[in-house]
Amino acid sequence: MYGKFTGIDFSGKRVHVCTIKSGFREQKIERFFSLDTGNDNSQRSKVIRENISDISAQLGDISTNFPEKPLSIRVIKFPFSDPKKIDKVYKFELENVSTFDPEEKLHSYHLVKLEKGAEILVCMYDKQHIGDFLESLQSEKIDPRSVTFSPLAFSTLNDDLPEQRPLLLVDAGIDEMSFSLFDENGLRRVRSSGGIPATLADAIDSDKEISVEGLKNDLEEFVEELKKTAHFFESEFRKRIEVFVLTGDLCRINGIEAFIKNSLDREVQRIYIDSIGRKNSPFYAKSYALARYIGLNGNGLNLRIGEFAYAGKTNQFKKIFLVPGVLMMVFLALIFYKTASDYYTVKSNVDNLQKQIRSEVKTTFPNVGSIPDPVKFMQGELGKIEEKLQLIEEVKGSSTPLDVLRDLSLSIPDNVDLKLDEVRFESGKKLKVWARCNSYKDIAALEKTLSDSGRFENVSREQVSRAVNNTIKFVLALVLK
Numbered sequence: 001m002y003g004k005f006t007g008i009d010f011s012g013k014r015v016h017v018c019t020i021k022s023g024f025r026e027q028k029i030e031r032f033f034s035l036d037t038g039n040d041n042s043q044r045s046k047v048i049r050e051n052i053s054d055i056s057a058q059l060g061d062i063s064t065n066f067p068e069k070p071l072s073i074r075v076i077k078f079p080f081s082d083p084k085k086i087d088k089v090y091k092f093e094l095e096n097v098s099t100f101d102p103e104e105k106l107h108s109y110h111l112v113k114l115e116k117g118a119e120i121l122v123c124m125y126d127k128q129h130i131g132d133f134l135e136s137l138q139s140e141k142i143d144p145r146s147v148t149f150s151p152l153a154f155s156t157l158n159d160d161l162p163e164q165r166p167l168l169l170v171d172a173g174i175d176e177m178s179f180s181l182f183d184e185n186g187l188r189r190v191r192s193s194g195g196i197p198a199t200l201a202d203a204i205d206s207d208k209e210i211s212v213e214g215l216k217n218d219l220e221e222f223v224e225e226l227k228k229t230a231h232f233f234e235s236e237f238r239k240r241i242e243v244f245v246l247t248g249d250l251c252r253i254n255g256i257e258a259f260i261k262n263s264l265d266r267e268v269q270r271i272y273i274d275s276i277g278r279k280n281s282p283f284y285a286k287s288y289a290l291a292r293y294i295g296l297n298g299n300g301l302n303l304r305i306g307e308f309a310y311a312g313k314t315n316q317f318k319k320i321f322l323v324p325g326v327l328m329m330v331f332l333a334l335i336f337y338k339t340a341s342d343y344y345t346v347k348s349n350v351d352n353l354q355k356q357i358r359s360e361v362k363t364t365f366p367n368v369g370s371i372p373d374p375v376k377f378m379q380g381e382l383g384k385i386e387e388k389l390q391l392i393e394e395v396k397g398s399s400t401p402l403d404v405l406r407d408l409s410l411s412i413p414d415n416v417d418l419k420l421d422e423v424r425f426e427s428g429k430k431l432k433v434w435a436r437c438n439s440y441k442d443i444a445a446l447e448k449t450l451s452d453s454g455r456f457e458n459v460s461r462e463q464v465s466r467a468v469n470n471t472i473k474f475v476l477a478l479v480l481k
Contacts, residue, residue, distance in 0.1 A: 004030070004060025007290025008052070008142070009150070010067050012174040012249060013037055013205070017052065018276075018287035019059055022295070029275050032284050048140050062142065063290040065150035066133060066303060069176060069192035070123035071105065074098060077462075081118035083111060083299065094122055097463055106130050106306065110152040111299040114185060121190060123149050123301060130303055145310050146294050147303040151178040155187035155300075156292035157285065160273050164242040168230060169271070171286065172222070172250035174201040181233045181241075189233055196250060197221050204249050211254040222250075223263045230264075236460065243267040251282035404431065404480070411453040416442045421473070429480040432462070436471045440464070443474055450478065457481055 002022050009016040018032040037047045052059075076093045078086055090109060094102050106127045109120040130147070137144060154169055161167055161182060169180040174195050181189040195201055200218040203210050212219060230241050244266055250256060251270055261268040273281045273288060293300050304310040354374070361374040368377075404423060412418050422434040437443060443461065451459045458479040467473040 005291045005294050006059035006062045007153075007287040007293070008062060008064045008144070009284075009287040009290060010064060011150075011176065011286065015048065015052075016284050016287040017059075018284050018291050020288070020291045021060075029288070032276065032280070032287065034283065048142070052140070052142060061146075061294055062144040063146035063148065063153075063294045064137070064142075064144045065153065065286065065290060066125065066130065066147050067175070068125070068129060069178075070125055070149060072098060072100060072124045073190065073192075074122045074124075075119055075189070075462075076109075076122060077117065077119050079117045081111070081113045086111065086118065086120060090120060090122070097465065098122075098124065099465065100124055106303060106308070108301045108303055108305055110149075110155070110187075110301040112185065112188060113299075119188075121152065121301070123152075125303065127307075130308055134308060143310070143312050145304065145312065146290075146300070147308075148290070148293060148301050149190070149192075150286055150290065151180045151190035151192060152187070152301050153286070153289040153293040154180045156289050156295075157271075157273070158182060158186045161245060161271070162243050162267075162269065164267065166233070166237060166239050166241045167243050167245060168226075168233065168241050169245045169247065170226065170250075171248045172196050172246065173248045174205060177225070177248075179229050179233075181237075183237070183239075189236070191229055191232070193225065193229075201249075204252050209254065210252065212256060212259045215253065216259075219253075219256075219259060220263070223260060226260070226264065238460070241266065243269065245269050245271050247271040247282045247285045249283075401425075407453070407455040408433070408450075411450050411455060413445050413449050416445055418442070418446065419471075426477075431478055431480065433476045433478065434473070435476070436467055436473045438471060440472065443472065447476065450476070455481060 004019065004021050006017060006019040009018075013036060015035045015037055016032070017034070019030045021028055021030045035047050035051050074094065074097050076090060076097065078089075080086070086109075091102055094107065102124070104127075105124045107122055107124040109122040112119045112121065134144075134147070151169075151171065154171070157169075161169065165183045167182045169182065171178045171180070172195075176195050177193050179191045179193075180187055196204075197218040200215060200222065203215060203218075226244070230244075234241060244260065244264065246257065246260075246268065247270070257268045257270060270278075271281050271285045272278055273285060276284050276288060358374045361378060362368075365377075365381075401423070408420070408423070417438055419436045420433065421436065423431060424434075425431045437446070443464065447459050447461060450456050456478045458477070460477050461474060462477050463475040465473055
C-alpha cells in the first residue's frame with residue numbers, strides 16, 4: 001500500500017477523520033481530527049462541507065464505513081484461497097446459504113486466508129440504502145474509493161492488538177455496537193448489534209466526564225450482551241476468549257475496563273495504537289483502520305461494486321512510483337545490456353542439457369513416442385504417482401460409508417426427530433453431515449451425543465438456517481476417530 005489514504009468514520013454525532021501516508025519504508029499518520037456534527041441532517045451537511053469537502057483533494061483516496069449493519073452475514077469456506085477462483089464460485093455458494101436473493105441485494109466479501117484453503121465473510125445490504133448514502137456523500141464533494149463494514153476494517157489492526165488469542169475487539173458506540181474476533185490467523189468472525197443502552201448513550205453524549213458510578217445497571221445490560229457474544233464465538237471455535245479490547249464511545253467512561261474485567265473475570269484493555277497515542281486511540285482506531293483497509297485491494301469488502309463502482313481517479317500509486325520507476329528503468333537497462341552479452345553462451349549450455357535430459361527420458365520410457373518437453377513429461381508422470389500414493393494413504397484404515405452411517409445411526413438420541421439429507425467425505429477422516437430437525441435444542445443434543453459417543457471428534461456446527469415446515473436445516477463437521 002503506497003500513497004495517501006483517509007478513513008472517515010461516520011458514527012454517532014461525531015465524524016472522525018484520519019489520514020495516513022505510506023511510502024516504501026514507513027507509514028505515518030499525517031493528520032487526525034473529529035467533528036461534532038450533531039443529529040440534525042442539515043447541520044451535519046454544513047459541518048462536513050466546511051471542514052472536509054474543501055480539503056478533500058488533500059485527503060488522497062478515501063474509505064468510509066457504511067453506518068447501517070448488514071442484512072445478513074454469512075461464512076463460506078473454500079479448499080482454495082485464490083481470490084480469482086473464489087470470485088467465480090462464491091455467488092453460487094451464497095445462493096445455497098442465504099435467505100435473500102443475492103441478485104436483489106448488494107453483497108461483497110472479506111477474505112480470510114487459512115493454512116489450508118480460505119473463508120469469506122459475506123455481507124449483504126439493501127441497494128437503495130447504499131445508493132442514498134453515496135449520493136449524500138457525493139453531494140458534499142466526497143467520493144470514497146471504498147465503502148465497507150467497519151468491524152472488517154479492524155483486521156488491519158491485528159499487529160496492534162495484544163498477542164493473547166482468541167481476542168474479542170468490542171467497538172461500542174452510541175448508535176451501533178460491533179464485535180471482531182481474532183485468533184492466531186487474524187480476524188475470523190464479526191458480529192453487529194444495536195448501540196449501547198439508551199441511558200448509557202445519553203450519559204456519554206453529554207460530553208461531561210463520567211465514571212461507572214451511577215451507571216452500573218446500564219453497564220450490566222451491556223456486559224450481558226458481551227457474555228452472549230463471547231459464548232456465541234466460543235461455541236463455534238471451542239476456545240475461551242482470553243482478552244477483550246475496547247474501542248469507541250464507551251471508552252469515555254472512566255474505570256470501564258475494571259468494571260467489565262470484574263464482571264467477566266477476563267482480561268480487558270482499551271485499544272492502544274502507538275502512532276495515535278493512548279488517549280486518542282479508542283476514538284480514532286476505526287478511522288485509522290478504514291484508511292489502512294484500502295490497501296487490502298481484492299481481499300477486503302468494498303461496496304463500491306456493480307452500479308456503485310468507483311469512477312474517480314486514483315493517482316496515489318503513480319505519484320509515489322514516478323521517480324523510483326524511472327530509476328528502476330535505468331537499472332534494468334544496464335542489467336539487460338550485461339545479460340544480452342551472455343545470452344548465446346547460456347543458450348548453448350541449455351541446449352546441451354536438454355539433449356541429455358531427452359536421452360535419459362527415452363531410456364526410462366522406451367515405449368513412449370515423441371516427447372516435445374521431457375521435463376514437463378517427467379513432472380507429469382511423477383504427479384500421477386503422487387496422486388495414487390495419496391489416494392492409497394487416505395483409503396488405508398478408513399471407515400467405509402456404511403460404517404459411518406451405522407455409527408451416526410447409533411449416536412442419534414431417541415427423542416430427536418432427525419432427517420439426514422447428505423453425508424459427504426471431505427478428505428481422509430473428515431466428513432460433513434447435512435440434516436434437518438425440529439429445534440435448536442435437538443441440534444445441541446445431537447452435537448453432544450456425537451461428541452460423547454467415542455466414535456467422532458471435533459464435532460462442530462457450521463451452518464444453521466430455517467427450512468420449510470418450520471424445520472431447521474444444518475451442517476455438522478466431524479472427524480472419525
